[in-house]
Amino acid sequence: MKIVACYSIKGGVGKTATAINLAYAAAQDGLRTLICDLDPQGASSYYFRVRPSTKLKADTFFTRRDRLVRNIKGSDYPRLDILPANLAYRDFDQMLAGMKKSRLRLSQLLHSLSDEYDLVVLDCPPNITILSENIFHASDQVVVPVIPTTLSQRTFSQLLGFYKESNLKRKSLLPFFSMVEQRKRMHNEVRQDMRKAYKRFLQSEVPYSVDVENMGVTREPLLVTQPRSPAALAFTQLWRELKQRSNGVSQGELKGAKDGD
Template sequence: MATVAVYSVKGGVGKTTLAANLAWCSAAISCRETLLWDLDASGGAAFLLGVDPKKKKRVTSVFSQEYDPHRLIRATGHSRLDVLPADESIRALDRQLMKIGKRKRLAKLGAGLSKKYDRIVLDCPPVLNELSAQIMRACDLVIVPLPPSPLSTRAFDLVAQEVKSAIQPHPPILPVLSMIDMRRTLHREARAQASDWPVIPLASAAEQCAVRQQPVGVFAPRSPSAQSFAQLWTAIERKLAALKK
């Protein structure tokens, strides 16, 4: 089992779209039993997979050992892919984690979920707090989407600091250039400066995920977006395999 966190301290970078599509790639391409765990209060990850939570229990209840997380998990319309949705209660999760004083509570929950799932993909909130520290302690790899801009470079530095301060040795960090438009000079320059980073292009197909509530690979499997998500997931699997050696 491996846990992959899709994390950024900056909003609007395509984080949730990336997390949902990578989770689908894990299930559809790698044939892994996969859980997409939404830790962002906006609940976008579940929405992108067409899941309406309609839960009676708040998602934060699992962190205080009041509720079995398996009972909140919802099946998607895609084989081998489930989702643990978020709700508004997750906004209070940082305070709850501080109160119960369990620094590895999220990691322990993930270990329990790993009995059923081969891959857990975390859609993380854009925060720097106890929750983000617990995410770093729980994951095997951190994916950081970065649109080409000076602010993105600063955001990556903040993420790197957070990862390194949370745990030693820290999980590897894989930066990804997201929403790249090669018609723009700034984007071409960013691509040239980080030529070895994976790239997710700016494309209407990726934007259609929210409209169709489906991963790109389902409705546009031959599109550049679908191919870039698949290539990134292949690189992630190779990285995870190398970490086990």
């Protein structure tokens, strides 16, 4: 089983939009997929038209696997299930702080579902907390949407610094540009700078698009409602790129192989 987190310290950067479309793409690709909503806001639960689970509290989430499994709901799509969030998840950090092996609890819990699922996609809340550290330890790939602005550049450096200090595997940290507007000079300059500074930046870029905003109205993945739209194609490309990376092949290597290098 693989675990992919959609994570950023920053809010409103496209984590949920990405998690939903990646999870859908993976399920379409034949993987038994669970999207795990870790954000008390419950946005991905809302997009999938699933009611919040009021019974699953922050403490039972980590200690009662049976209750957690009972709270997993089917979605409208084959092979795609969802574990919805609720407001009680705001107490995760307080709970985790009092537990032994407090940074490894999420990893242990999710791996206990490995007979049922091939992939877990985590929709993460914005911030950097003990829950975030659990997310870093649990995930094979931490996908970070970055809006190309100087402030995002700074926040991404903070995240890299945290990984370094905490001896976490920086290889698993995979940023990509989100809400890209080609006509903005700052977006173009920041993209160039950040690609130079961080070689593992994913090639896929998701454009700024009202189609993504409209997901709040349709409450379906963009890949369902407008699969040929530029943003949907970008999410599909992002999923392919993640698959290639998890097989140890980068886009550059693929291109090199095609070019006969």
